[in-house]
Amino acid sequence: MxxxxxxxxxxxxxxxxxxxxxxxRKPFSRFSETRAVYQGAKQxxxxxxxxxxxxxxxxALQFQIGRPRNMxxxxxxxxxxxxxxxxxxVLFVPFRLGANRYITYYSxxxxxxxxxxxxxxxxxxNTKAFKTAPCWGRCKVVRSNHPQIAEGSTYYGFWxxxxxxxxxxxxxxxxxxIAYQDLPNFTGPKEWLKLxxxxxxxxxxxxxxxxxxxxxxxxxxxLQDMNYFGAQRLVISSASSASGQCIAMSLKELNPSFTVVxxxxxxxxxFVKQLPFFDEVYTYEDVKSAPNANKSLYFDALGRExxxxxxxxxxxxxxxxxxxxxSELTFIxxxxxNRKGTFYSNLADSYVYQIRNGITDAEMLEQCLHxxxxxxxxxxxxxxxxxxxxxxxxxxxxxxxxNNSHTGEKMIYQSPLYKA
Numbered sequence: 001m002x003x004x005x006x007x008x009x010x011x012x013x014x015x016x017x018x019x020x021x022x023x024x025r026k027p028f029s030r031f032s033e034t035r036a037v038y039q040g041a042k043q044x045x046x047x048x049x050x051x052x053x054x055x056x057x058x059x060a061l062q063f064q065i066g067r068p069r070n071m072x073x074x075x076x077x078x079x080x081x082x083x084x085x086x087x088x089x090v091l092f093v094p095f096r097l098g099a100n101r102y103i104t105y106y107s108x109x110x111x112x113x114x115x116x117x118x119x120x121x122x123x124x125x126n127t128k129a130f131k132t133a134p135c136w137g138r139c140k141v142v143r144s145n146h147p148q149i150a151e152g153s154t155y156y157g158f159w160x161x162x163x164x165x166x167x168x169x170x171x172x173x174x175x176x177x178i179a180y181q182d183l184p185n186f187t188g189p190k191e192w193l194k195l196x197x198x199x200x201x202x203x204x205x206x207x208x209x210x211x212x213x214x215x216x217x218x219x220x221x222x223l224q225d226m227n228y229f230g231a232q233r234l235v236i237s238s239a240s241s242a243s244g245q246c247i248a249m250s251l252k253e254l255n256p257s258f259t260v261v262x263x264x265x266x267x268x269x270x271f272v273k274q275l276p277f278f279d280e281v282y283t284y285e286d287v288k289s290a291p292n293a294n295k296s297l298y299f300d301a302l303g304r305e306x307x308x309x310x311x312x313x314x315x316x317x318x319x320x321x322x323x324x325x326x327s328e329l330t331f332i333x334x335x336x337x338n339r340k341g342t343f344y345s346n347l348a349d350s351y352v353y354q355i356r357n358g359i360t361d362a363e364m365l366e367q368c369l370h371x372x373x374x375x376x377x378x379x380x381x382x383x384x385x386x387x388x389x390x391x392x393x394x395x396x397x398x399x400x401x402x403n404n405s406h407t408g409e410k411m412i413y414q415s416p417l418y419k420a
Contacts, residue, residue, distance in 0.1 A: 023165040039066070044129050052395035060162035061394055062130040069402055073391045074125055076130070076163055080417060081115060083166065088182065091253065092142065092155065092181045093164045097137030097413040098208050099388060099397055115186035119160040121167075121183050133161040134210055140418060148172040153197040156210060157181070161394075163415045169195070178361060191351045206377040208412075212367040215323075216246030218350040218359070220254050224295070224341045231295040233259035236312060237302035239278060240268040242381070243323065244301050247279040249371050261290060261400050263307065266290040276375070299344070303327025308334055351408045385410035389418075 045239045048070050049055075059073035077083060080091060100276045119125070119132040146169050149155075153176070157164055172181035179195040186193070198207065207213075223234070229373045234251060236244045239262030242326060248260045262278040264271075266285070282290050284302075287310040298320040308330055311317075321344040335341050351358075372378060384412055388394065388411050400406035 006073070008286040009397070011110050018027060023345075026163060026395060040129075046129060049395070050392075052390075052392040054398060055391040055395070056392050058163045060132045060160060060393075061247075062125070065131060066127055069399075070393065072130055073132075073394075078163075078417070080142060080164055085143060085166065086168070088146045090141055090146055090167050091143040091164060091166050092139035093142045094135075094137060094139050094159060094162075095154075095417050095418045096208055096414045096415060097135045097159060097161065099135070099161075099394065099413040100401075101382055114186055115188065117186045118158075118183065118188055120190055121186070125160075125162075126356055130270050135159055135161045135413070137208055137413070139165065142417075146172070148176045150176065154198050155179070155201050156198045156207075157195040158192040160236050161413065163417055173399075189348075193234075194361075196363075197364070206372045206381050207365075209251075210365070210368065211373075212229065212242040212246040213250075214350045214364055215243055215344070216248075216250035217367055218353040218366050219247055219299075219344070220347075221249035221357070221359075222353055223251065224254050228258065229295070231297045231318045233261055233294075234297045234299060235261045235262040235263065235290075235302075235315060237284075237307055237311070238298045238324075239272045240262045241301055244299075245275065245277070247299060247373065248275070252277045253367070253371065261296075263287060263302075263311075282349065284310075285310055290314065292316065299323065300327065300330075303330045305330050305333065312337060381410070385412055387397065387412050389414050389416045 007188055009343065017331055046064060046067075049072055052073065055073040056075045057073075058076050058078040060076060061070050062074055064070040064072075068246050080093070083091060085091060087189040100161050113132060116126045119134055136156075136158055138154050139153065139159055141149055142164070144151050148170055168182040169179050177197050179197075181193045182197065183193060196210075222228075223276045228234075234247075236247060237246050239248070244262065244366075248262065249250065249261060251258060260277060262272045262275075262281045263280065263284055266283050269281060269283050272278060280290060284304070284307045287307065292315050294316070295318040296315040297328075298315065298317050299321040300308055300311070300320065302308075303322060303324050308322075312334060317338055318340065320338060320341040322332075322334075323344040331341065331343065386409060388397065394413065397406070397411055
């Protein structure tokens with residue numbers, strides 16, 4: 001396996017992605033279905049929602065397929081105390097969902113990965129034109145009809161962006177720490193089904209990046225397993241992002257002497273330079289001024305073709321990865337130049353590495369909390385984060401990102417039904 005990982009990384013990645021449910025079954029059929037749905041949704045004469053002043057707050061946020069600028073807020077029953085719960089069903093209410101552009105946008109990749117069945121298992125919300133958006137974060141258990149899921153507990157997972165969710169829960173461990181959403185017809189990524197019980201009182205914001213922490217921890221361990229592919233430095237683009245920082249921190253925790261180079265924008269350059277886990281920091285315009293003796297690794301979390309071009313021209317890359325939605329064309333172009341590259345996905349790579357090596361979520365959470373405390377990330381990442389709960393606030397946030405007018409202020413969605 002190590003030989004394949006070294007010489008034909010994309011070939012070794014495909015079975016990982018299939019095992020994790022990241023690649024759809026019958027992909028050609030799914031691609032054809034996706035195209036048909038997009039074309040059909042675009043042809044519908046649906047009025048554009050211009051503002052959300054009169055939209056319900058107890059609702060599910062949905063986007064029109066093929067026309068993501070159009071959204072709607074599907075009303076939900078606000079009387080959650082009297083909603084019927086079947087055996088093993090639990091009513092979850094969001095109180096810490098990361099409201100950012102990655103989750104308030106319904107993408108084609110979500111559709112390929114059977115997101116409709118995931119966000120709407122009972123088939124009462126989604127239509128051919130509108131789908132509920134998904135989101136990573138924490139929900140509070142308000143009512144439980146499951147003997148091992150306690151009311152008042154908190155679970156981290158992948159949730160519909162809605163005022164609440166009723167989910168059937170299965171495979172709960174003896175401590176109630178790990179559970180899974182029971183969706184037998186769902187064919188997408190298995191990691192989406194996992195629920196992890198979390199503590200409410202410490203690092204309430206920084207731990208919300210748990211998916212990025214998992215990337216950092218498993219990626220750093222895999223590099224160590226592979227003896228860093230003979231390289232002496234790791235170059236990370238989008239170094240100011242949560243994924244970039246988590247990778248750098250995790251690698252330094254394992255190997256403090258390994259050189260980590262951060263690439264970032266001029267706006268974020270000073271911020272990244274003060275982070276102790278980057279040895280060198282350069283702006284995207286100054287990539288070619290970095291030392292380039294010996295072999296390097298490249299984790300491309302940006303996907304911008306011009307930056308990738310400069311990195312490939314300047315560094316001797318023994319291995320490279322590309323991460324992030326929308327980077328597929330950049331990957332295909334540069335794979336022709338260097339075959340030792342592959343996609344990186346937390347839904348496939350980190351999931352499979354965790355399973356293969358018997359790493360528990362409890363162990364990774366402990367590492368996360370250690371690094372959050374060590375680098376004071378709670379203050380650094382989320383000082384002044386704003387809680388939003390209304391449809392208008394969600395609408396304004398989504399359109400600010402789509403219009404490139406968002407200030408960068410951190411936003412956390414909390415259901416108007418949440419009671420502290």
